[in-house]
Amino acid sequence: MIGIFGKLRSKHDRAVLLLVFWLLLALIGPLCSSYNPGAISSQPVFSGPSTAHLLGTDYLGRDTLSRLLDGIRHTVLLCFASTLLSCSIGTFMGIAAVTSKSWVEVLAGRVADGFLAIPSLLFALLVIAVFGTSTVALIMTMGVIYMSGAYRTSRALSQSVAQRDFVTMARARGEQMTYIIVQEILPNIAGPMMADIGLRFIYSVLLLSNLSFLGIGVQPPSVDLGSMVRENMLGVVYGSPAMIVPVIVIAVLTVGINVTLDSHGRKD
Amino acid sequence: MTATIQVENLDIVGRRGKGVELPIVQNVSFSVQRGDMLALIGESGSGKTTIALSLLGHIRKGCRIAGGSVRVAGYDITTLTPHECRSMRGRVVSYVAQNAGSAFNPALSIMPQVVEAASVHRILPKRDLEARAIDLFRALALPDPETIGKRYPSELSGGQLQRLMAAMALITDPEVVVFDEPTTALDVTTQIEVLAAFKAVLAERGITGVYVTHDLAVVAQIADHAVVLKDGAIREAGTVSDILFQPEDPYSQALLAAAEPSVRPTQGVEEGEALLEVRDLVVGYGRPTAMGLPENVIVNHTSFSVPKGGMLGIIGESGCGKSTLARAISGLQPWASGDIFFNGVSLAGDVTLRTPEQRRHLQFVAQNADSVLNPTKPIGKTLERVVRFYGNARGEAVTRRVYELLDMVQLSPALATRLPSELSGGQKQRVNFARALAAGPKVVLCDEITAALDTVVAAAIRTLMTDLQRDLGLAFIFITHDLHALQSICDRVAVLYAGQAVEVGSAEALGAGIHHPYTRLLRASVPLMDSSWLERTRERGLAKALPVATCDPASTPPELCCFLARCPDRVSGLCDKEPPPTLFVPQGPRVLCHLPTSTRPEFST
Numbered sequence: 001m002i003g004i005f006g007k008l009r010s011k012h013d014r015a016v017l018l019l020v021f022w023l024l025l026a027l028i029g030p031l032c033s034s035y036n037p038g039a040i041s042s043q044p045v046f047s048g049p050s051t052a053h054l055l056g057t058d059y060l061g062r063d064t065l066s067r068l069l070d071g072i073r074h075t076v077l078l079c080f081a082s083t084l085l086s087c088s089i090g091t092f093m094g095i096a097a098v099t100s101k102s103w104v105e106v107l108a109g110r111v112a113d114g115f116l117a118i119p120s121l122l123f124a125l126l127v128i129a130v131f132g133t134s135t136v137a138l139i140m141t142m143g144v145i146y147m148s149g150a151y152r153t154s155r156a157l158s159q160s161v162a163q164r165d166f167v168t169m170a171r172a173r174g175e176q177m178t179y180i181i182v183q184e185i186l187p188n189i190a191g192p193m194m195a196d197i198g199l200r201f202i203y204s205v206l207l208l209s210n211l212s213f214l215g216i217g218v219q220p221p222s223v224d225l226g227s228m229v230r231e232n233m234l235g236v237v238y239g240s241p242a243m244i245v246p247v248i249v250i251a252v253l254t255v256g257i258n259v260t261l262d263s264h265g266r267k268d
Numbered sequence: 269m270t271a272t273i274q275v276e277n278l279d280i281v282g283r284r285g286k287g288v289e290l291p292i293v294q295n296v297s298f299s300v301q302r303g304d305m306l307a308l309i310g311e312s313g314s315g316k317t318t319i320a321l322s323l324l325g326h327i328r329k330g331c332r333i334a335g336g337s338v339r340v341a342g343y344d345i346t347t348l349t350p351h352e353c354r355s356m357r358g359r360v361v362s363y364v365a366q367n368a369g370s371a372f373n374p375a376l377s378i379m380p381q382v383v384e385a386a387s388v389h390r391i392l393p394k395r396d397l398e399a400r401a402i403d404l405f406r407a408l409a410l411p412d413p414e415t416i417g418k419r420y421p422s423e424l425s426g427g428q429l430q431r432l433m434a435a436m437a438l439i440t441d442p443e444v445v446v447f448d449e450p451t452t453a454l455d456v457t458t459q460i461e462v463l464a465a466f467k468a469v470l471a472e473r474g475i476t477g478v479y480v481t482h483d484l485a486v487v488a489q490i491a492d493h494a495v496v497l498k499d500g501a502i503r504e505a506g507t508v509s510d511i512l513f514q515p516e517d518p519y520s521q522a523l524l525a526a527a528e529p530s531v532r533p534t535q536g537v538e539e540g541e542a543l544l545e546v547r548d549l550v551v552g553y554g555r556p557t558a559m560g561l562p563e564n565v566i567v568n569h570t571s572f573s574v575p576k577g578g579m580l581g582i583i584g585e586s587g588c589g590k591s592t593l594a595r596a597i598s599g600l601q602p603w604a605s606g607d608i609f610f611n612g613v614s615l616a617g618d619v620t621l622r623t624p625e626q627r628r629h630l631q632f633v634a635q636n637a638d639s640v641l642n643p644t645k646p647i648g649k650t651l652e653r654v655v656r657f658y659g660n661a662r663g664e665a666v667t668r669r670v671y672e673l674l675d676m677v678q679l680s681p682a683l684a685t686r687l688p689s690e691l692s693g694g695q696k697q698r699v700n701f702a703r704a705l706a707a708g709p710k711v712v713l714c715d716e717i718t719a720a721l722d723t724v725v726a727a728a729i730r731t732l733m734t735d736l737q738r739d740l741g742l743a744f745i746f747i748t749h750d751l752h753a754l755q756s757i758c759d760r761v762a763v764l765y766a767g768q769a770v771e772v773g774s775a776e777a778l779g780a781g782i783h784h785p786y787t788r789l790l791r792a793s794v795p796l797m798d799s800s801w802l803e804r805t806r807e808r809g810l811a812k813a814l815p816v817a818t819c820d821p822a823s824t825p826p827e828l829c830c831f832l833a834r835c836p837d838r839v840s841g842l843c844d845k846e847p848p849p850t851l852f853v854p855q856g857p858r859v860l861c862h863l864p865t866s867t868r869p870e871f872s873t
């Protein structure tokens with residue numbers, strides 16, 4: 001894999017390729033599994049790798065690989081959606097705050113500070129306690145939690161850009177605010193913003209895993225990487241892949257995405 | 269006797285990123301005798317700063333000395349270890365940089381910063397150093413030498429900071445001082461003081477100097493020998509008088525020609541039909557006071573007009589409100605009172621309230637081309653947007669129009685796909701110009717557009733402006749601090765001082781007739797290509813100057829003459845009692861001053 005990555009000429013291609021890889025895995029991975037992720041398919045629990053079960057079985061005797069592929073789907077799609085939500089709105093709002101009147105900026109800043117002040121896990125617990133747990137609720141909650149962070153970053157980045165003369169000129173020309181935000185300012189903060197988005201994605205993977213670990217994330221019979229770790233906690237005693245593999249996948253997913261987007265943000 | 273500085277066959281190469289090494293300095297040799305001053309003359313990119321820094325043993329990252337030798341005061345720079353280099357730097361050779369404002373740490377007072385270099389080298393105990401610093405402040409003619417060290421950089425003017433930076437360089441009693449364009453960022457009136465102070469101190473201490481500059485008139489004042497550089501190679505070397513008065517190399521001749529002041533004959537633009545008229549404009553910052561004026565008035569009751577196809581120059585020193593005025597006219601800075609009329613229609617203070625036609629017809633070209641062009645957009649796209657935005661063309665015609673615009677500013681259409689970072693300073697300024705032209709304007713406001721450019725490039729941009737004025741019938745407002753530049757292209761001039769238009773008249777007549785005292789001071793401060801100019805001007809100034817202490821600008825009532833504190837011709841009992849009237853000198857400028865009436869009673873208001 002590293003060899004292929006090294007050969008790709010631009011960092012841009014590399015980031016896109018990695019994202020496409022995880023999305024494809026999330027979308028078509030479950031189709032390739034030979035067992036129903038919910039079906040109990042073997043007598044011994046926490047069995048080791050075998051030809052029938054490539055990654056062994058879990059605490060109920062279900063196929064780990066099938067459950068892992070299903071888990072990746074939930075984790076990747078949920079976090080992808082929530083990051084998309086938080087970062088697109090947060091980034092847009094951040095630039096908009098800089099380009100609009102000062103009271104708008106003050107108001108938006110205070111609201112964002114308010115959200116930042118609440119511990120994210122606590123906030124998620126609260127929302128889920130009120131609205132119950134569902135895929136939509138999870139995406140929205142994580143979206144709102146990380147929106148203020150994205151807002152802060154984009155505001156700080158666009159502040160210096162918004163003072164430059166090309167933005168002044170666009171205003172003097174009478175351009176719409178949307179044009180100034182999307183065409184003039186956004187391309188100039190895209191690099192550092194990409195690195196920030198990578199970070200937000202990791203945060204949401206970790207938050208989702210935490211929530212599922214606590215039992216309020218993705219609910220059975222669906223599974224995600226975090227709930228897999230929780231279910232198979234006992235397996236750690238037996239060195240079962242059912243517990244270790246999801247942990248490794250979480251690490252590979254988060255670190256990989258972060259490193260790639262980070263180097264994408266850096267200038268050559 | 270060997271020379272203090274001896275540079276032989278110096279080659280410096282550098283590379284950008286992972287590219288091939290390119291020569292920056294090629295086969296440069298020169299020597300400077302003890303106590304002499306050598307000027308390194310050249311445009312940006314000629315390698316003059318690279319050579320100057322190599323005298324301090326500093327080579328920029330990515331560059332290296334490829335050959336030759338540099339000997340300074342007995343040290344062979346090319347063979348020094350980094351440690352030896354550090355111990356020599358500051359003690360034997362020191363450096364005065366271009367921008368004193370950014371060379372001082374704003375969080376520390378002056379004195380510790382001035383003595384820092386000397387205390388690093390442990391030359392003298394701290395108390396003796398401070399005494400030495402105070403001597404230097406006195407020698408450099410700084411105000412309050414005893415206490416100035418306690419002040420902070422933000423409390424001092426640019427000219428004072430530049431002299432303090434010289435004190436910083438001289439505190440270790442170095443043998444060699446390298447000056448890197450130390451007066452380029454200063455106003456002409458301040459430049460005189462700084463040059464005179466430098467010259468006196470250097471002569472008194474017998475210091476050997478290297479002076480990097482592109483300004484030939486400054487060279488005439490301060491240097492003994494000069495080296496003309498282009499593309500890293502020496503084009504001509506010799507004494508200053510040889511180079512300035514009998515240059516042999518064609519490039520030196522071109523430099524001289526570009527520096528030669530040329531006055532443009534007035535082209536008989538009819539008066540009266542004003543395209544843009546500024547009437548009694550007041551612009552300021554801060555809350556309005558009881559009188560309805562802002563707390564800090566930047567532009568103070570200023571009036572002037574620009575006829576169709578005319579070229580008005582606005583001149584003044586930094587802080588006189590030139591840029592604020594430009595921002596107000598272009599609708600980026602609301603004003604407190606007064607009016608701006610365009611084609612007879614009053615303009616709104618906020619650009620968003622102006623009609624698209626008004627926005628299109630009034631274009632602003634800002635000083636810094638780097639900041640005006642979006643670094644992520646190819647320049648063709650930038651121009652395209654302006655063309656499309658004002659609906660000047662559609663479809664295929666847009667691309668054609670972009671090529672036409674590039675052609676108009678004498679750039680190749682092939683540049684359309686380039687990013688701004690891939691263009692030179694002069695090219696960027698041309699694109700900046702094309703961006704304004706893309707709108708199809710009637711008036712173009714140019715704010716110091718040639719200030720950051722080399723002499724030859726700036727002259728080309730000015731020629732471009734006159735061509736456009738002639739071919740398209742455009743009117744220009746050319747804001748500048750450079751009197752020569754202004755006279756070479758403008759028909760009319762407004763002299764701005766402390767936000768007031770103290771004189772408005774024809775540019776051609778600036779050289780003769782009756783003028784405001786500030787106009788005369790400005791004229792007299794522009795250095796001439798004559799080595800005795802500095803002394804003559806200083807003597808004349810000293811003989812005339814009144815004790816400044818008698819007139820504190822802060823306590824002067826605002827309605828009185830704004831130039832009162834600095835005016836050499838002020839009449840006590842008149843100027844400090846009554847506000848100046850607006851006088852119309854027959855066949856001459858409009859002046860805001862008592863003077864013509866007190867000397868020549870026939871000029872009435």
